[in-house]
Amino acid sequence: MPELIPDSDLLQPPDFIQLLDEDGGRVPNPEFDRWVRDIGATELGALYDDLVVVRRLDVEATALQRQGELGLWPPLLGQEAAQIGSARALRPDDFVFSSYRENAVAYCRGVGLTDLVKMWRGSAQSGWDPASVGMAVPAIIIGAQTLHATGWALGAQFDGVDAVAVTYFGDGATSEGDVNEAMVFAASFQVPVVFFCQNNQWAISEPVGLQARVHIANRAPGFGIPALRVDGNDVLAVMAATRVALDRARSGNGPTFIEAVTYRMGPHTTADDPTRYRDPADLAAWAKRDPILRLRRLLEAEGLFTPEFEAAVAAHADAAAAELRAGCIALPDPHPLSVFDHVYTTPQATLDGQRDGYAEYLASFDSAGSTSSSTSSKGASV
Known part of the structure; x- marks a missing residue:
């Protein structure tokens, strides 16, 4: 068995971008703080609402699969901040190319709740109209969406617009040829694309340390692409890093690679049993880094987490889950x-x-x- 990179080295290297610590305290960072100066009390509350709602939707969809209403579901539990923080940094004319786990990104792009589950119920070959929400339907082939994003970005460059393509993928996808080919092409033509890697520590049952001898973000400079490594459970840090990358792309400075270090708290899909390969102590350690709890502690410290606010967020989440369930069950069987x-x-x-x-x-x-x-x-x- 090859020697793995120690966890302490994997998680927090010197260039690890963090604006909120695990207790919800602000971590001063003059270079990146300025990218989230506009995020005040209202915006923080909205981000918290996003995080809670998408987790509730994810739990509901998992329950629907367990009850036989969905054929499969890819949980995003634990990765909410990586998806929400990046997606809320985008403009409507940007375009997203995702894998199959970015349901929180789809939520932020305005995809209908029922549309999130159409494909997984087998009621449609895809869930939504990509043009109407600025997001392609999920790519099941690992890493293929990075090529699509690079091509779209080249088209935007030819059109002379400052819209940006953002492509999401996991740590395992970085070992696929498609991802590497996309980065070669993007760097060669300096196209406006952001490569957003959610390093959730596992490529199904393979730990990231087995396939990566260096931090994944360190691979990108080899292609001529600057990289940022960010705390993926820190919604503010993710938003700041994404805004930096988007600004670079809009300014004609080409692609950026972001590695958001997070953790997949649930199974790879509902067909997976992570207890067969994952240490419970590892899961417990990451639970303390929960992205929702972290933002809640910040809101509490600033006197923004009132009983009324908590009740409103819970009601919103429950209503969204009820809509998802009702819409799923009412979907007609296709001919x-x-x-x-x-x-x-x-x-x-x-x-x-x-x-x-x-x-x-x-x-x-x-x-x-x-x-x-x-x-x-x-x-x-x-």
Whole structure:
């Protein structure tokens, strides 16, 4: 077994950006404090509301999967600050290319709550219209979205606009060829893209120290891309780092790599059992770094965490969870033949033949011998 990087070295190197410590106290940092000077009492309250709501949605979706209402769900428990802090730094005309775990980012981009679960319920091939929210549907192929983001950013550069592409991926994805190829291309053409790595310490059951002999952020300069390493459980630090990267991109200074050091508190997906490979003591240590608890302590210290505020946030979270559950259960089952829709933009003979063959197969289960219901969905929307 190769020697792993010690946890103490992995978590807090000298250049680790942190504006809130684990007890919610402000950590002075003149270089990055100025990027969040506009975040006052109202904005802090809104960030806390975001964190609580998306965690409640995540817990509800996990429960829906356990109850057989979803086929699968990728929990984001523990990673809320990394996603909220970065997503709330974006402009509407920026564009997000994510993996399958960025449901908090989708929430911030305005994706409907029911749309978050359509794909995982098997009711649609994708959850939402990317153009309407500035966010592509989740990429299941590990790292592929980084190529899409780089291409989009090149298009923005050609168009002469200052919109930025942001692509999210995990620590494991940095070992994929697609991510490395995307960084080579982005650096070569200095395109406006932010590579946002959520280092949640695990690529399914493989610890980050096994695949990374140096901090993941240290890889980016090898491609000619400056990197920031930030406390991913500190929503303010994440927002500051993301704003720095966005400003660089908008100013024509090319890509930036951000490594947000966080922790996946739950399983990789609801099909995973992390107790088989994860030390409970490690989980307990990270629980003390909880991003929601950290921001709550700051609000308490500043006299902003009132009973009325707490009740309002809890009510919002419960209402969102109820909407998610009701919307999920009410989703209609797609017609079986709709799987052939939207594969190609124009008619295609081979696909039409497959559709006809599948229609005949479905008709064989119809005791009445009618094929009208099986063939009427040609062109139906999913």
